[in-house]
Amino acid sequence: MRNPLYKRLPRELKKNIGKYLAMFLFLTVTIGFCSGYFIATGSLSERLASNYEQFKTEDGHFTLTAAIDDKIKDVFEKNDADVYELFYKDKTLANENVIRLYRPRKNVDLSEIYSGEMPQNDDEIVIDRLYARNNDITIGDKIKIEDTEFKVTGFFVVPDYTSLYKSNTDFMFDALTFSIAIVTDEGFDHLSDSGLKYNYAWMYRNRNLSENEKHEKSEDIVNQLSDEIEKNVTEYKEELFKAIVSGTASYDIKEPSVLTEYLPSESNSAINMATEDVGGDKIMVMWLLYITIAVIALATAITTKSTIEQEAAVIGTLRASGFKRSELVSHYLIIPLIETLLAAVCGNVIGYTFMNSFCASMYYGSYSFPLYQPNINAEAFLLTTLVPAGLVLLINFLMLTKLIALPPLQFLRRELKKNKKTRTVSLPFGGFTSRFRIRIILKNLQAYLVLIIGVFFANILLLFSFIWNPLLDNFRNVILDNQISEYQYLLKTPTETETDGAEKFAVYSLKNPKGEDITVYGISKDSGYVRNADFSDGKIYYSSAYADKYGTQTGDTVIFTEKFGNKEYRLNVDGIYDYPASLCVFMGIDEFRSRFDTDDDYFSGYFTNEKITDIDDMYIASVIAKSDLTSSADQLENSVGFVKLFVVFAIAVYILMIYILAKMITERNSRSISVLKILGYKNGEISSLYNFSTGIVVLIAMFISLPIISWLIRYVYYAMMLEYNGWMSFFIDPVIYPQIIAIGCGCFLAAYLLEMGRVRKIPMNEAIKDME
Amino acid sequence: MQLKIENIHKSFGSGDSRTEVLKGISCTVDSGSICVLLGPSGSGKSTLLNIIGGIETADEGSISIGDDKIEGMSEKKLSLYRRKHLGYVFQAYNLVPDLTVKENIEVGAYLSDNPMNIDEILNLLGLWDHRNKMPNQLSGGQQQRTSIGRAVIKRPDILLCDEPTGALDYQTSKDILKLIEEVNRTCGNTVVMVTHNDALKHMADRVIRLRDGAVRSNKINEAKVAAADLDW
Structure with missing residues (x-):
């Protein structure tokens, strides 16, 4: 015979339809998003992994100052690697954007057309899809490079630029002002050689190396x-x-020929960033899912516990009649489990039907991925169905087995607490209302602890979604306030200029102990640009960005090494220079020349507030302008847009937690509420006693959690930034805190109104009924 | 089936606050008889009933139903013991609130391999017309009938009733007692009923009086009267 207790389940569902529906919808949407996300990232990861074979991804590339010679070729030959020419020309457009032009690729880093077609004529060009989107360029549009107007015939992707890093040392990729492009061989040759890089890619002959x-x-x-x-x-x-x-x-x-860049693919951000980001985000989303499920499971466990407390005598009778513990545990377990499984099934349907495309589009907004094709993903099913169901099962099972393990007699006597005699907390202070509310909080402490966990979690999401825009704005402002000059011109060879105010500097690139590229500046005497620093007696200053990232202090010594060599440089820290834009070291130009063994009149470029017009483009290696300093912030702002979704999610967590737990507290105290009504209390007064206690807990939880979360996010941010090249200082706009508190209070008010309705519905005879 | 109670001792608390509630109770209740346990509050009658029911353990002594002894049984075996031998009726009915009358009785049937026919039980209890009602739609007497139905449908050897009329008015109490009597006659269960209502002794085959945890008297009632004829 089927356990007749199961017949309760549909009635229980009907009775608490609001609670179960809210939880079901929340779980479905969460699982749907996560399922879609895992399908999208799984499909993208598979596609990226297949690039290596299918599109012959390079094993690395290097750049020389001149064309390769036989001796260098021999080095690769000896190491069983083939070298392929992959020259490019960086061209600055009228709008200051930079296009990196390649010839059609035949042997390595093969291109794939995303839409349109490859160029057939000398004045045709294909560009990166993402750059085109960010700059509203469509097929058929024209792009003027030097004197030629190129017609855009399509958008393409290549495996060596899944993220558009102009330089591997950049803090962030830049799909807003930088693109790669392919033109025909003739089109390539027709352009001037300014910006030409002798770039070569190599591939190991054995493609199966670990x-x-x-x-x-x-x-x-x-x-x-x-x-x-x-x-x-x-x-x-x-x-x-x-x-x-x-x-x-x-x-x-x-x-x-001198080596100016050597980049094995393992260190190439343009190849790896997207893969790492997809993988890294996956862990974050997985945790988001599991924390959400755990919070919901805890809330379910607490409400089930409350139901068991209310039904204690019935359970005692059933146990006394011979019902086994396992039968009762499974009875109370079945609704949360079925609800989770059903939500998982519906969530997966949503994930497979449209959510995966939505999630993939978040990545397509940042990276240059090939065409998206969703694949069936067993891992997604496991992560979004079996694990959540297991988690709900585990949390509820642990709570139920502990509770149902009590002897039947304790249930019959409604003595479900270990310590029968609960010590009464003395409350000598405050008026009746305050003491009443405190008693409610103390009586429902477990439920409120779960509420605090929920608020904590929701606040993490809110803070995480709110910090980015002010942080990036702050970064831009700080950078612009502290920029050395309007322009930094880097020259290929020392060349004089008559530009007003142009000041020579020297520059060299070293690796710090963590392997990160650091720029060393040699600053002219009595510099008009790098002020507030005394470079006499060989004094060396570190940028504030460096000090912030690595905790370097005055008096320290850092040992740097050459980028392509083993020579060491011990550089003392004589001071910190307020320059948050990049990781760099400043010293006097004479000290620089002496340390790097250059000519006495050596320099690498100019600081200037005016554009230099009297140096031919062919002698200019690059120009760093305002937009270059802030481009990483612009790109990051573009990439983290999706975190705003977290606000909606956090509000849902807030309302759901407050609603479920406040409902439980109202139901648990329905008899007392009924008695209060008999005594003459108005609905509003009763609601203010019971539900206001929930509000107090929400407020306390907010005030406790916000400083902890701020510290936690700061810690995670620093840990995260250490993995990146460059640095962006942490900043939380104080305005965020009142915003979060306002959202929390708003959510509480919404739940408060719902609970007021519930209090109103409790009849006065509730108290009498129970005492019959 | 015969119920044998041998030298049951039970104490609560420890040290100075230790109170001996049962001080070596021994008695036997014959198969198919009605036994009324009488005594004032604190005499230990409910504790004894709970020990018989296997929901409380004795410090010393043993309980046997037929060949089954509950002494030293694990919790799992105790559940099976209760399932096999016992039916419980409480003063507070303790019905499952979300199940109808019929379904509440089915809860008892579920525990037996050979339950009675549910329709017959509903008719016997006079609940046929109320079978699809929820507990909150019933009077106290109807709820107690349902709880008796739940207890007897699984054909328990022993029906344990803890103040079954304690929350009911005079007429309803009499109806319930008549029902217990009828169930005992029809189904042949042994009935052990705890009450503080002295008048109920007249419907019993055996009357055991407890006072301060000891048996003050244990008599066979030679002048048994029908429940319908009880008066108090």
Whole structure:
């Protein structure tokens, strides 16, 4: 015979339809979002993983100052790797955006058309889909590069630019002002060689090497390359010296090719950032799901416990009649379990039908992924169905087995607490109302603890979604307030200018102990741009961004190494210079020349507030302007737009938790409420006694949780930023706190009104009925 | 089935506050008889009933129903013991609030491999017309009838009734007592009924009086009267 107690279930559902429906919808939407998310990220990850074989992703690339020679080629040959030409030209458009142009790719980092078609004619171009979207460029539009008007024939993706990093040392990719493009060979040749980079990609012949093997090989290659290039430079210097001594012309002596960039794919953010982001976010979403489920399971457990307390005598009778514990546990477990499973099924349907495309679109707004094709994902099913159901089962099972384990007699006597004699807390202070409310809080402490957990969780979501815009605005403002100059011109070779106020500086790139690229500036004497720093006696200053990121203090010494070599540089910290834009070190230009063994008149570029017009473009390596300093913040703002969704989610958590627990407290105290009505209390007064207690707890929870969460988010932020190149200072706008408190209070008010209705419905004979 | 109670001792508390509630109770209740346990408040009658019911353990002594002894039984075995041998009726009815009258009785039937016919029980209890009502739609007497139905449908060897009329008015109490008597006659269960109403002794086959945890008298009632003829 089927357990007749199961016949209660539909009635229980009908009786508490509001509670179950709210929980069901919340779970369904959460699971739907997470399921869609896991399907989307699973499909994207699979697609990205297949890029390596299908689109022949490079194992690394390097850039030389001139075309490759045979000796360098031999280094790769010895290491079983093929080298392919992947030259590009960086061209600045009229709107200051930069387009990186490539020839059509045939052997490595193959391109895939996203929409449209590859260029056929010399004046046709394909560009990155995301850049096009961000700049409202459609197929058929024209882009003027130098004197040629290129017609956009399509949008494409390549595996070496799934995120548009202009330089690997950039803090953030930039799909707003930077794009890659492909033109025909003729189109490429037709453009001037300014911005031309002798870039080469290599691929190991064995495509099945492990990550470790690839890493070891790339280390070997860079060491051999450094040796080879050093040899070339020495030979060049010797030949040059001989020529000068012998008085012969030195024009025939070919300048050696020098390595300016060496980037194995494992360290290439443009290749890995998207994959890592997808993987990293997955963990975050997984935790979001599990915390939500755990909070819901706790709320369910508390409400079930309350039901058991109310039905204690019935349970005692059933146990005394021979019902087994397991039968009762399974009876009380079945609704939350079925609800979770049903929500999981509906959530997965939502996930597979449309939510996965929505989630994928969040990534397509930041990365240049190939065409999206959702795949069936067993892991998504496991993570969004079995794990949540298991979690609900576990939490409720633990609570139920502990509670139902009590002897039947205790149920019959309604003595469900371990300590039968609860010590009465003395409340000598406050008026009747305050003491009444405190008693309600003390009586329902467990339920309120779950509410506090819910508020804590909701506030994490709110704070996380609110901090970004002010943080990025603050970053932009701080950067612009502290920028050294309007423009920083980096030259390929020292060239003089007559520009008013232009000031020479030298620059060199080193690796810090964490392997991060650090810029070392040599600042001219009596600089008009880097003020408030005394560079006399070889004093060295670190930027505030560096000090903030690595906790460096005056008096410390940091050992840097060369980017492509092992030479060490010990640089003392004589002061911190207020420069939050980048991780860099400042020293006097003479100190710089002496430390890096350069000519006495060596310099690398100019600080200037005016545009330099008297130096030919071909001598300019790059120009850092305002937009370059703030581009990372702009891009990040574009990428974190989706976190605003968390606000909706947090509000739902707030209302749901307050609603479920306040309802439970009202129901648990229905007899007392009925007695109060008999005594002559008005509905409003009763509601203010019971529901206001919930409001007090919500407020207390908010005031306790906000400082803890702020600290927690600051900690996570710092840990997260340490993984990135560069630095962005943490900042919480104080305005956020009242906003969060207002949302919390608003949610409480909504739940308060609902509960007022419930209090109104409790009949006066409730008290009499129970005492019959 | 015969119920045998041997030397039952039970104390509550410890040290100075230790109170001995049952001081070596021994008695036997014959199969199919009605036994009334009488005594003032605090005499230990409810504690004894609970020990018979296996929901409280004795410090010493044993309870046997037929060949089954509950001494030293695990909680799991005690559940099976209760399931197999016992039916419980409480003063407060303790019906499942979300189940109809019929379904509440089915809850008892579920516990038995060979339950009685539910329609017959409903008719016997006079609940046929109320079978689809919820407990909150019933009077106290109707609720108690339902709880008796729930207890007897599984054909328990022993029906334990803890003040079954304690919350009912005179006429309803008499109706319930008549019903218990009828159930005892029809189904042949042994009935052990705890009450403080002295008048109920007349409907019993055996009357056991307790005072201060000890048996003051244990008599067979030679002048048994029908429940319908009781008066108090």
